[in-house]
Amino acid sequence: AEVAPGAVHVPGWLSPARQRELVEACREWARGPVPLRHTRLPRGGVMSVRTVCVGWHWQPYRYTRTADDVNGARVVGFPGWLAELGRDALTAAYGDPGAGDGSGRPYAPDTALVNFYDGAARMGMHQDKDERSGAPVVSLSIGDTCVFRFGNTGNRGRPYTDVELASGDLFVFGGASRFAYHGVPGVRPGTADPALGLAGRLNVTLRETGLRD
Numbered sequence: 493a494e495v496a497p498g499a500v501h502v503p504g505w506l507s508p509a510r511q512r513e514l515v516e517a518c519r520e521w522a523r524g525p526v527p528l529r530h531t532r533l534p535r536g537g538v539m540s541v542r543t544v545c546v547g548w549h550w551q552p553y554r555y556t557r558t559a560d561d562v563n564g565a566r567v568v569g570f571p572g573w574l575a576e577l578g579r580d581a582l583t584a585a586y587g588d589p590g591a592g593d594g595s596g597r598p599y600a601p602d603t604a605l606v607n608f609y610d611g612a613a614r615m616g617m618h619q620d621k622d623e624r625s626g627a628p629v630v631s632l633s634i635g636d637t638c639v640f641r642f643g644n645t646g647n648r649g650r651p652y653t654d655v656e657l658a659s660g661d662l663f664v665f666g667g668a669s670r671f672a673y674h675g676v677p678g679v680r681p682g683t684a685d686p687a688l689g690l691a692g693r694l695n696v697t698l699r700e701t702g703l704r705d
């Protein structure tokens with residue numbers, strides 16, 4: 493369903509088997525070289541979600557290859573299968589694996605942000621504008637259902653639309669929606685299938701940083 497121009501929600505896109513594989517990959521990334529942790533903000537705040545990055549490390553508010561704000565380790569490499577998953581996601585949402593910048597080149601995500609939400613975690617309304625690319629962001633939700641708030645491009649307040657994101661849901665944000673404000677006001681604890689073996693919610697976002705070493 494197209495929620496706004498360029499914002500496409502595909503409920504249940506990931507099969508249960510693919511969800512389990514992604515949970516396993518996230519567990520591995522969470523072990524290191526950079527651990528899953530609460531990101532510290534420059535003004536002293538601490539995010540309630542826990543995050544680990546793949547390919548490029550996001551430290552507020554830039555991408556680096558080493559986690560200078562955590563333990564200084566080099567971020568884990570971005571696997572080819574994850575870029576392929578990103579192209580499959582764009583094909584499912586838009587019918588085309590292209591980056592959508594008019595060049596005809598395929599989408600080539602080079603970073604993934606893995607966010608883990610326990611029952612108390614939230615994410616305030618923000619824009620994602622640290623990437624030097626207008627290519628879409630691919631979001632994959634696994635585990636507990638959350639309320640996702642999709643806003644406008646002008647300010648963090650109304651108008652916005654609340655959408656529930658459940659395990660296996662794909663959401664792609666491109667075109668006019670790429671720089672929209674968005675956030676997660678809360679999760680619904682205990683809504684995940686117990687067979688998944690995950691207490692909480694995982695969100696994996698794929699992006700193009702537009703950076704080169």
Ligand code: MD3
Nearest residue numbers: 605607620629631665669670672674695
């Ligand atoms: C709309 N993550 O990592 S995913 C983030 O569920 C982030 O963890 C949330 O916001 C989460 O930055 C929301 C949906 C999402 C992700 C990126 C977007 C929506 C977006 C970028 C542009 C517009």
Ligand code: FE
Nearest residue numbers: 618619620674
């Ligand atoms: Fe975001």
